[in-house]
Amino acid sequence: MNEKNLVLSVSPHIRSEESVKKVMWFTVLSLAFPAASAVYFFGLYPLLVMLVSAFTAVVAECILLKLRGRDVSQCLDGSAVVTGILLALTLPPRFPLWEAALGAAFAIVFAKQFFGGIGQNIFNPALVGRAFLMAAFPVDATTWSPTRFMSPDTFTGATPLANFKFEKVLTPYKDLFFGNVAGSMGETSALLIILGGLVLILKGYVDFRLPLSYIASVFCFGGIMWLINPSKYPDPLFHILAGGLMLGAFYMITDMVTSPITRKGRVIYGILGGFLVVLIRLFAGYPEGVMFSILIVNSIRPWIDRLTKPRVLGEV
Amino acid sequence: MAQNSRKPGYELVKGFFKENPVLVQLLGICSVLAVSNTVVNSISMGVSVLFVLFFSSLVIGLIKDLIPNEVRIPAYIVVIATFVTVADLFLKAKFPDISKALGAYIPLIVVNCIILARQEAFTKKNKLLPSILDAIGMGTGYIITILLMGIIREILGFGSIFGVKIFGSWFKPILVMILPPGAFLTLAMLIGFMNFITRKSEEKKL
């Protein structure tokens, strides 16, 4: 018999191996896929943007935690890093560093810490940062550059979506799929984003219903519009491959904190988001609607949760 | 604190900071958000509000005993609306540019909660002199707040003050500050800051 006191705790006495840190750092790791495409197509500068953005996010988190009198070590749980890198991936490849840093700090401070820190935010911090930069520096946030494999002379300075919206030019699917197109540094290659997303789904960190319903919804609503008027609206495949849809579907809308808590709710959430994407892309002033659509469904999410409460066993 | 409230001087100053109509009482937020994008707009709006507040309090203070309690709100509003119309017509005639920039927000002073709320909460219950002092204090408090907002938003959003650029070419304006979200966030921060200070001073007192 040992002299030490026995541990007294409430059941269960065994726990799974998962932890928040693991989830977050694994997500960071899976971001290597889109990050790789950014480096491959746009050179090393994007890497610098990511580093600066992630670093600022962590520092901002650290300062805010300190000010709020919370446990400062929380800033290293990986969630701030995820926000920082995700924000960077949504920015144009030649985005000024200090502006990226400002965006990251804004995201952490206003979208995350002011709502109570990790797990308590209502809006996706990375997208709030991106929306802030879009509104703060509209020119920088929409100045695109060619990939390393495009000749600068043919480059019109527009993303495939803008090309279509304003010039009615379709980009080949192959380029869209592999990522040899202008756009935000991490959003161009559908292939690599899907790979990264699949890893997360397989690991159980992402519910497949979210990306699936989101993409399917864009496909359907885009398809309906295309059937109505093929010459005016792009085909659904173009919709799902172009722009930030893939990045949004696998990394943004899937954010655990801001997505609904029930499976049914997640499906509704994805469908609603997809509808908004098509609506904004085709009818609003902006060529891209992923960011706005997700921020809007973020704000509707409490109501989705409210209305999709599961049935308690035995409830009539 | 309780004794102070009887001094006329206190009625004047309390509105500046301690009972600031916007930051503490959360009144008149709409116009503060809407027209504080430049310093000039802020000052014009602030002065208009002060003007209306002062004369409304004066008139209502004079006639309040004549008004039956049940119809007091419509009556107050008529008085307020009269002065707002005067201010609106004056601006339109003398400063057409500013009048244009402020748009519908000058007529909307009528429904600026500050003015009616002061009549309801203060003028109704107090004598004429304190009421007027209170009106001046509250109006000044409003000017202070909207000016602060204007300064912050103009500097960050345009890089200028009174339309004069104050930074070199290196400064890149943060456009969002002059858009609706910028207004919301700036005011949120000011109110938050105010709360923070009030809480701190209260803690010290205990």
Add this chain to the structure above:
Amino acid sequence: MNTIIISLLLTLALGLLSGLFLMISFKKFYVQEDPRVEMLLEALPGANCGACGYSGCVGYAEALAGGKETNAAKCGPGGQEVADKVAHIIGLDTVSIVKRVAKVMCNGTKENAVRRSDYDGVKSCRVADFTLKGDRGCVYGCLGFGDCVNVCQFGAMFMGDDGLPHIINEKCTACGKCVEACPHDLIELVPLDRKVFVFCKNLDRGPVAKSYCKVACIGCGLCVKQAPEGAMKLEKNLVIIVDAEKVDEVADKVVGVCPTKAIALDEKFAEVKTV
């Protein structure tokens, strides 16, 4: 000129019509309100602490105005000043109140009380007590997670290095929040001038109590014999002070005989705690 006349007439007509309409409506939909509620609310401090036993200052004010409550001195934070004001408003006699403070009736410091286990779970006294009965041997004593400190609005409590909560008398307003927060009912509101307290709530038999806390009341009853008849009594292995004034008169005797120092003078207790 014409315009002015029409404007005047129009406004007048509108005013008359609406005035009439509103007067009629008002008569029809009149709801009685007590103006004293508002006056009371102004007089009360507005801390909404609930010390009065009502849901916030509004509740107390309504109860007072409605005649359901006749004690004007129920506001802890407000003190005498507010009590006078309130009494004045509702026309009651002024009641004088003695300053009271909260006091923790347990001396189970880290050194005094033995831990029975290594607690692993939510760090809250209430949760720990309701689910696992806490980690100390004594299931009646202080659990030491500081629920009481957390609910104190006035910064009058802090958790000492000894594992017990401490009260800063100057800041304590006797609002009673901590009394409610303690799952073991260890905190009592006592007049500031009281001297002798039983710093124990243990109901176990003497040897058992002694086995896990050096300063437990073992229910020996020695102190009861020292005190005047009926001033103290023994109940379920625990001594209880019935008449505090009488016991305070023989403070030294009562405290002197206690073999475990469970019953002690307040100052002495403060000394023990800071050691």
Add this chain to the structure above:
Amino acid sequence: MRPLIIFVAAAITNNFILTYFLGLCPFLGVSARVSSAIGMGFAATFVMTMTAIITNLVDHLILRPLHLEFLQMIVFIFVIAVLVQFVEMVIKKTSPSLYKALGIFLPLITTNCIVLGLALLGAMRNYNLIENTFFGFGAGVGFTIALLLISGIREELEVRDVPKALKGAPITLIIAGLMAFAFMGFSGIISLQ
């Protein structure tokens, strides 16, 4: 079609709260609980639709023929004041619980810029009666939507660790600011004026 477009524009794309900053006072107070938000939303929508109809009638039948447009503001606010006070008294009598929930904010609908702003904007844009009715109704619905969304969020925030200094009005303004970011996406879908 046009009344419908006006309706959608007023309700969503040119949301009064998020783009015109109108109606913020009751917004801050009432958006804390979903139940009171619903009540306020209904009350405001009702008042706004009624206002739109009555002010339009007054404007077109009395003020314009007499060339008294400069009296618009006074007359409008007068009409609104009477209307709201009437509604207030009715609610106070018929549903005390609703009255308690809406509390001080009901009389403040009078001083709510959203109602007067609506009347003035409608007059400025020369809407006819039907258009103005839809405009008023749309603005009311838009106000209700914003109120419901934010109250949904705020009710969740009640159990979350929002910094103390930001609790209440500041965090609501931050939410409104972030929502304004999101609603920027709708700009350009339907343009009015």
Add this chain to the structure above:
Amino acid sequence: MAKSTFKGGVHPPYCKYTTGKGIEKLPVPATLYVPLSQHTGKPAKPLVKRGDEVKKGQKIADADGYISACIHAPTSGKVRTIIDHPHPVLLMSDFAIVIEPDGKDEWFEEPLERVNWQESSPEEIVNAVKEAGVVGLGGAAFPTHVKISPPKDKSIDTVIINGAECEPFLTADDRILQERAKDVLWGAFLIKRAVGASRVFIAVEDNKPLAIGKVSDVIKEFPSFELKVVKTKYPEGAEKQLIKALTDREVPRGGLPMDVNCLVQNVQTAVAIYEAVRFGKPLIERVLTLSGDGARGAGNYLVRIGTRFLDVVEMTGDMSDDVIKVINGGPMMGISQYTLEVPVIKGTSGILLFTQKTARRFEEYTCIRCSKCVDVCPMGLLPLMLVDYIKAGRFTEAKEKYGLSDCMECGCCAFVCPSKINHVQWVKFGKQELRRSS
């Protein structure tokens, strides 16, 4: 065979190391501590006093009220005293009858087969069960005689014998099925007779092939009996989940299995009923699993009620020095102990000794709303919202909006939670607060 199951649930590591270990009978220890409160309901009233001589199987405490059960002496000897002693469920000391065995282990009344026991009337069965002090041996310890005598307005058509034993580590029920399948079925037969049911299901999880084989061998002799193999998933053995899986009936919220005409009994309870009715043998011993990475003598043991955990550990070969946690029951719902002094009681289905390696300590982190808890909750609740509301002190809302009282504390949510939130502790706390306020 189609394996039925329910919605939600988790797959913890099963660790059924002792499934191949036969049931061993442990000797009577030097002192026995028999608590008066061994069942749901009111504690029993002692019938003996200090210094009394008692015989094995002699009733030493009587049921106090309807929902209560009597207690018998586990062996012959002398009552030393009745004193406060650590209790394995209450987490504090409670009254226990302390018996010093005389070593003779003499019966008060030798268990003998009763004539025509198979034709016993329902009343006789209920009475025999009541006299034997049988309670639910799965862990909840609800007095069995109450359970098998449903009120007149409820009819039972299905008896389910619960051999799902979904708790990791525990193998006692598994072994009982392997070694005494026939006795279990006889017990089920008697239950069926007592409540007048028309069919009997024997539910076993598909990770117990030996037990399944044994049962399917003997079940042929019992008409209207059916072996149901269910999916291995925790908490398959929970009453409501098992009923849902086998009959697709849902016990209404706040209701009992009898509301959907079902009755669930644990396999060991069935054996106890069988022994009580056939031989009149009182419940004085039970089979439990000793396991965990700190147990040197892991296995399944037949232990006298009142044997201290310490004695069980010492008699089976001690434990490693670094044991930091002792659990009464399984790892998912069992109760951790602050001392090894606690005795085995009727509801003790296992004793687990965990070292640092298994019984890890975690700091509670903020919820990141990953909603894994929602996905696994077998009751269809929202554990994350429950905890949020309980933390905020809004217990009535937690009950009305989020079904606080529907939670059965199975621990699935806490098991999967990446933030290591102690859902079960919060829920227990919330229920307690609710009880206090009402």
